[in-house]
Amino acid sequence: MDFDYWLKQTPEKPLYPDIEWQKPEQKALAGNLLIVGGNAHGFAAVAQAYQDAVQAGIGECRVVLPDALKKNIDATIDCVFVPTNQSGGITKDSINQLKAAAAWADGLLLIGDAGRNSETAIVYEQLLNAFPDKPTFITRDSFDLLKGLWPSLIARKNTSLIITLAQLQKLFQAVYYPKTILFSMQLANLAETLHKFTITYDCAMVVFHQNQLVVAQAVRVTSTPWDQPMLIWRGSVAAKAATYCIHHPSNIVAAISASLVSK
Numbered sequence: 001m002d003f004d005y006w007l008k009q010t011p012e013k014p015l016y017p018d019i020e021w022q023k024p025e026q027k028a029l030a031g032n033l034l035i036v037g038g039n040a041h042g043f044a045a046v047a048q049a050y051q052d053a054v055q056a057g058i059g060e061c062r063v064v065l066p067d068a069l070k071k072n073i074d075a076t077i078d079c080v081f082v083p084t085n086q087s088g089g090i091t092k093d094s095i096n097q098l099k100a101a102a103a104w105a106d107g108l109l110l111i112g113d114a115g116r117n118s119e120t121a122i123v124y125e126q127l128l129n130a131f132p133d134k135p136t137f138i139t140r141d142s143f144d145l146l147k148g149l150w151p152s153l154i155a156r157k158n159t160s161l162i163i164t165l166a167q168l169q170k171l172f173q174a175v176y177y178p179k180t181i182l183f184s185m186q187l188a189n190l191a192e193t194l195h196k197f198t199i200t201y202d203c204a205m206v207v208f209h210q211n212q213l214v215v216a217q218a219v220r221v222t223s224t225p226w227d228q229p230m231l232i233w234r235g236s237v238a239a240k241a242a243t244y245c246i247h248h249p250s251n252i253v254a255a256i257s258a259s260l261v262s263k
Contacts (some may be wrong), residue, residue: 066083
């Protein structure tokens with residue numbers, strides 16, 4: 001089944017080859033990305049995302065981490081360390097530092113490894129509310145941490161959700177969207193569902209299903225063969241997507257799709 005809004009690409013036949021050639025050559029013009037995540041017990045995704053964003057061509061990349069991790073972080077990574085609460089997460093006392101860092105950035109990436117800390121969830125909410133128009137990318141357990149915000153997240157402009165099919169299933173249930181997400185559903189059904197969903201809501205969606213990454217926003221859906229799911233779970237896909245979207249903010253679907261077939 002084919003739909004006129006659904007475009008398919010492969011690494012050999014990218015849909016948007018011009019995106020790759022139009023990447024800014026000067027760092028000063030390549031944008032700033034702020035990566036937020038980590039807790040006292042884990043920060044692997046933060047470090048991985050930083051490396052992936054730099055390799056993808058971001059101008060400047062900075063990460064925000066709990067200060068309990070200070071001794072564990074490579075000095076070459078540009079870090080902002082904020083207060084840590086007793087659970088190892090980011091405390092509410094960090095909000096001013098976070099806002100200052102976010103004001104510097106052209107885009108925000110909530111990468112995960114944040115733990116299940118309610119105080120950190122409140123801080124994330126305050127950060128998003130302070131910058132309602134800032135391009136924002138949410139993935140991994142950061143999405144789960146913000147469960148209370150799901151109805152507003154899907155209606156938030158300039159927001160991309162890079163999530164699993166299981167997370168999409170929970171999201172639809174939480175917002176009472178009249179479509180059931182099944183692990184057995186055909187790719188065409190998922191493409192149609194995400195097409196209709198992103199016509200209703202402003203967010204962009206990136207979802208992995210049947211060895212394909214499906215990207216959807218408004219009237220456009222793309223799919224790309226994907227045989228490296230670990231790159232999704234590690235945050236690499238989100239970091240590259242954020243970088244490409246900062247380079248091409250006016251065409252999110254094209255930018256994310258191009259990032260999936262970049263070398």
